[in-house]
Amino acid sequence: MKSKSSRFLVWAFGLFVAQGIFSNAVVLPKWQKEFAPKGDIFAGSGLSPDQMLFALGGFREMVAGILWVRADSFFDDGNYDAMLPLIRLCTILDPKQLDIFSVGMWHIAYNFTDEGNRSDRRYVPYAIALGKEAQRNNPDTYEPFFETGWLWFNKVDDDYDQAVKNFEEAEKREDMLAARKNLLSVAYQRTGQIDKSLDHWYSQWDLQDKNWRDTGDMIPKQQRDTAENNLDTLIVRMAQRGYFAQKRGEGIQNYDLYPPFDVGFAAKAAVVGPGILKVDCNWNILPAGTRIRCILRDADYPTAKFADQDWDRETGVKLDPPKDMTWMQEAIYIKNRHGMRKIDMTRDQTMYPFTKDKYVLEFYWNPRSAAGFMQDKLGFLGEGMTDKNYLNLQARQGQRVIYTSFTLTRDQILRLGEWASKVPTVQTPNYVDPNETLKEKDDVILVPSLRNDKKG
Amino acid sequence: MKQIIAIAGTTIGEAIRRKVLLVILLVGLVFLIVAPSLGALSARSETTILRATMLGIIQLTSAVIAIVLTVYMIPNEIERRTIYTILSKPVQRWQFLLGKYLGAVGALALMMLFMTIVMIAVFTGMQNGDFGRAVTLAQATMMFFVQMSLLAAVAVCFSTFVTPLVNFFLSGGIYLAGSLFAPMFDSLSKQQNTSQFSKTVTWAMTTFLPNFSYYNVQNPLINPSSTIQNPMSHYLFATGYGLMYISLLLFIGHYMFDHREV
Numbered sequence: 001m002k003s004k005s006s007r008f009l010v011w012a013f014g015l016f017v018a019q020g021i022f023s024n025a026v027v028l029p030k031w032q033k034e035f036a037p038k039g040d041i042f043a044g045s046g047l048s049p050d051q052m053l054f055a056l057g058g059f060r061e062m063v064a065g066i067l068w069v070r071a072d073s074f075f076d077d078g079n080y081d082a083m084l085p086l087i088r089l090c091t092i093l094d095p096k097q098l099d100i101f102s103v104g105m106w107h108i109a110y111n112f113t114d115e116g117n118r119s120d121r122r123y124v125p126y127a128i129a130l131g132k133e134a135q136r137n138n139p140d141t142y143e144p145f146f147e148t149g150w151l152w153f154n155k156v157d158d159d160y161d162q163a164v165k166n167f168e169e170a171e172k173r174e175d176m177l178a179a180r181k182n183l184l185s186v187a188y189q190r191t192g193q194i195d196k197s198l199d200h201w202y203s204q205w206d207l208q209d210k211n212w213r214d215t216g217d218m219i220p221k222q223q224r225d226t227a228e229n230n231l232d233t234l235i236v237r238m239a240q241r242g243y244f245a246q247k248r249g250e251g252i253q254n255y256d257l258y259p260p261f262d263v264g265f266a267a268k269a270a271v272v273g274p275g276i277l278k279v280d281c282n283w284n285i286l287p288a289g290t291r292i293r294c295i296l297r298d299a300d301y302p303t304a305k306f307a308d309q310d311w312d313r314e315t316g317v318k319l320d321p322p323k324d325m326t327w328m329q330e331a332i333y334i335k336n337r338h339g340m341r342k343i344d345m346t347r348d349q350t351m352y353p354f355t356k357d358k359y360v361l362e363f364y365w366n367p368r369s370a371a372g373f374m375q376d377k378l379g380f381l382g383e384g385m386t387d388k389n390y391l392n393l394q395a396r397q398g399q400r401v402i403y404t405s406f407t408l409t410r411d412q413i414l415r416l417g418e419w420a421s422k423v424p425t426v427q428t429p430n431y432v433d434p435n436e437t438l439k440e441k442d443d444v445i446l447v448p449s450l451r452n453d454k455k456g
Numbered sequence: 457m458k459q460i461i462a463i464a465g466t467t468i469g470e471a472i473r474r475k476v477l478l479v480i481l482l483v484g485l486v487f488l489i490v491a492p493s494l495g496a497l498s499a500r501s502e503t504t505i506l507r508a509t510m511l512g513i514i515q516l517t518s519a520v521i522a523i524v525l526t527v528y529m530i531p532n533e534i535e536r537r538t539i540y541t542i543l544s545k546p547v548q549r550w551q552f553l554l555g556k557y558l559g560a561v562g563a564l565a566l567m568m569l570f571m572t573i574v575m576i577a578v579f580t581g582m583q584n585g586d587f588g589r590a591v592t593l594a595q596a597t598m599m600f601f602v603q604m605s606l607l608a609a610v611a612v613c614f615s616t617f618v619t620p621l622v623n624f625f626l627s628g629g630i631y632l633a634g635s636l637f638a639p640m641f642d643s644l645s646k647q648q649n650t651s652q653f654s655k656t657v658t659w660a661m662t663t664f665l666p667n668f669s670y671y672n673v674q675n676p677l678i679n680p681s682s683t684i685q686n687p688m689s690h691y692l693f694a695t696g697y698g699l700m701y702i703s704l705l706l707f708i709g710h711y712m713f714d715h716r717e718v
Contacts (some may be wrong), residue, residue: 008711015704020663022700027693034684062512063677065505069494100486288602335466351592430609435652 020091021155037093058082062247064094080111091130091317099292101134102373109155114244114348118157121329122321124353125314127151133317135169145170145181153187156311157369158396160190178208179224185230192367192380194238230272237376241384256377257384261285265390265402267292267363268427274415275354277344281339283365283436289371291331292363292402297409298326299358305404307364319365338434361426364395366403389430404428459547460555467559468566480524481567484517485666487573493581500623507593509676510575512552515600515674518568519631522604526611527558527623530713550710557612557706561605568604572597589680596674599691602698603671607631609702610666613709616716631668637661638669670694 022405037060071086081117090097112120131148137142149166152159162442167184170176181204188197204227205288211220211349237243241254252258263283281292295307302325303310328351332339345352367378367385378385382400383390411417412424471477491509508675530553533539572594579590611627618626641658643651671694676684684690 008707012704014555014706014712016664019697019700019704023667023697024663027667027690030690033636034687034690035673035675037639047660059512059516061508061674064513066494066509068505083465094508094675094679096675096681099504107698263613303560414681 002456004402021240023118026448037095045086046388058105060093061097064090064097065383066101067389068091068097068100073128078334080107083107083364088317088319091133095133095137096115098134098141100142101130101138102395105130105134105147109151112351114345114351116330116344117342118328118330118343120321120351121327122325124151124155125309126321127155127313128315128316130317131166132315137454139171142170142173142176142180145173147181148177149187149269150183153183153190158366160187163356164191164193178204178211178220179226182226182230185234189234189380192368194234194243197229197234200319201227201234212382226398237372240376241379257379260384261377263365263378263387263402264430265363265365265387265404266290266431267404268425268426269361269406269408269433270423271408271412271415272342272423273346275344275368275413277345277361277413279330279332279339279341279343280431281334282431283334283337285334285341285374286337287373288333288335289374290334290339290365291369292334292365294330294332294341294343295360295362295364296328296343296345296408296413297324297360297362298356299360300356301325301327301360304360305396306401307362307383307405323350324353326352326356326359341389354410356414359407359408359413361406363402363404365388366399367401368399389428458550460558462635463542463547463552463555464559466704467529467556468562471560471563472566472605474525475523480517480520482673484571485574487513487517488571488578491626492578504581504678508674510579511593511596511600511674511678513671514568514571514575514597515603517571518564518600518604519607520573522560522564522607523564523611523624523627523631526557526608527615527620527627529556529560529612529700531620532584532697545593549714551712552705553612553616553713557609557702560608560612564604564608565601567600568597580672584611593677595687598695599671599673602695603668606666606668606671606698606702606705609709611710613705616709630665633661634666634668635672637665638667666705667697671698 034298050420057235057254067086068090070085071090072081073079074086084107087100087107090100091104094100095101105127108123110125114120128148128151132149134144135148145166149163152166153163156162164187167187171181171184179220181200185197185204188194188200207221207222208224208227211217212224217397240255241257242252245255246252264282266282268280272277277296279294281294283292284289293307297304301309303313315413328343330341330343332341345354367375367382368380370378381398385400387402390402390404392401393399395401395403406426408424408426412419415424441448488510491513494505494509507619525655530539532544533556539552546591574595575597576587576590579593583589607627607630610630611623614623614626637658641655643660644655644658670690673687673690673694676687
């Protein structure tokens with residue numbers, strides 16, 4: 001009996017050790033690589049213990065699905081704050097569900113707004129960090145790269161090199177949708193890489209033409225025609241700007257970009273009430289469409305640079321932006337050479353806490369983000385533009401942009417102390433009240449030529 | 457062998473006649489049929505949610521069935537004294553135990569197959585007849601079957617020496633712990649600020665407890681955009697691991713049963 005027990009113990013121990021070795025050496029590494037939950041579920045996921053047990057009991061995708069349905073209902077109700085932690089939870093529970101990442105990035109970057117529909121840009125670095133997390137968790141599919149690129153292209157709307165980088169990564173993935181590839185060509189244009197843009201349009205044309213001939217399907221034909229149309233437009237525009245003449249080594253003085261046009265920028269800002277800013281800009285280009293970027297931020301805002309910040313600085317996703325920092329960004333729309341905007345920051349104190357003593361008010365314009373008809377005169381890099389006062393060559397490497405800034409104090413912005421009864425006003429020396437110079441009615445948009453010779 | 461097959465066949469028949477199991481199965485089937493309405497509540501990714509929900513329902517229902525089916529298996533035979541009739545015949549105790557286990561697994565297989573067929577039918581109906589995509593989900597239910605067979609082995613092993621109520625919670629606890637420790641070990645091993653003690657404890661638990669996480673392979677099937685390199689090798693190794701652990705549990709179960717005064 002004793003020897004039977006001993007035999008049992010030996011066998012049991014042997015089997016126990018064998019399963020442990022087999023498990024750790026063979027099954028676990030593959031499971032960790034391909035099937036283990038990504039992200040840190042245990043620290044900071046926001047799951048309650050019962051939810052965590054349920055999620056890790058093998059039902060995490062189901063829990064993520066149910067939470068996602070709940071998040072959707074919060075979105076329908078406009079309860080955006082409640083939606084945010086659910087999105088984060090879903091991305092941790094099921095890091096392969098791309099829709100949650102895509103919607104989450106968009107939601108974080110766009111939907112937290114003040115009363116004037118200005119989005120809270122303190123969130124944008126976290127939206128980009130979420131995009132990078134989506135890329136790490138889903139390296140084989142195009143969508144997280146494309147969506148992150150779109151955020152750089154559309155929301156940051158300045159650093160197109162980052163957009164290009166992400167779109168190029170997206171295009172390396174086999175599942176990239178053909179229609180979405182077009183955006184890379186446009187992003188190349190905005191970085192001034194015209195030859196790359198042309199090459200990309202040509203390759204798109206070739207690919208879709210081949211697909212059409214191979215399959216007889218009308219969708220590739222439609223995409224080929226789109227590429228052809230955009231290619232034609234780009235060739236015509238670049239020819240008119242003298243791009244090809246310049247490449248041939250010919251004189252370019254007779255083309256549209258030359259001589260550079262003086263945009264005549266001037267600005268004025270007045271604090272018309274506590275936390276209420278009235279901003280005026282003069283701009284010497286008549287057609288409507290210019291949007292001057294106006295930023296009011298802490299003077300010591302981390303990673304801030306000329307009318308910009310390092311949007312790519314965050315490595316982790318946080319649900320709350322820094323509550324003690326102020327970053328207000330507005331686009332001043334120009335019509336008939338003048339733009340005015342009253343910015344009321346009093347009703348959104350969590351977005352504009354004004355906890356610091358000094359603030360910087362910046363004005364900035366970049367031709368890369370401008371409408372096509374303006375770029376045709378001013379160029380992608382500002383070659384056709386000048387300004388005798390505010391042309392800046394340092395703000396963005398290799399570009400000519402318009403930039404100026406003012407300093408304001410907290411007391412001035414909130415009309416405290418000596419400023420309680422005075423209207424703090426800052427303005428560029430060349431600012432002239434448009435009522436004194438412009439006779440056109442506001443509701444008439446004049447469409448003259450942008451050419452300096454006024455011939456039409 | 458004949459004895460084992462006879463006992464297994466009888467056990468399957470008994471299991472199918474047990475009302476409590478049928479009720480659990482019915483609840484699972486009802487949830488499977490109404491699952492599409494949950495996916496429809498989402499503006500996007502309704503297919504993903506539908507897949508996740510359906511597989512979750514099958515897994516949850518199967519786990520409950522596996523435990524309820526097996527915890528009463530040996531104690532009922534002893535309580536009703538039918539075991540004496542069986543063991544008085546030329547049937548070894550290990551044959552009885554193995555036959556009971558295989559019968560439980562057979563009944564489990566039938567119920568899971570039924571749920572899988574319903575899932576495929578509902579999914580195909582929702583996806584306008586995309587039968588191929590629906591069938592790929594069956595890969596997950598096959599791995600769930602190995603997982604539930606392992607869970608059944610845990611419960612059968614415990615049923616040889618503990619009461620059904622204790623066994624219910626013990627097996628459920630082992631299932632949760634066996635699902636929890638592998639992701640926990642994976643998560644902690646990537647963190648540099650975690651103490652060595654915590655890492656060692658989770659490693660030991662991952663190594664010695666039956667690892668149920670290996671069979672949660674539904675993620676790439678729910679999200680088809682994710683690419684898995686050679687999933688079949690994982691399926692085979694995980695099945696091999698399961699068979700090894702089931703053998704160990706039945707071996708222990710046999711030893712305990714053999715030493716029990718019945």
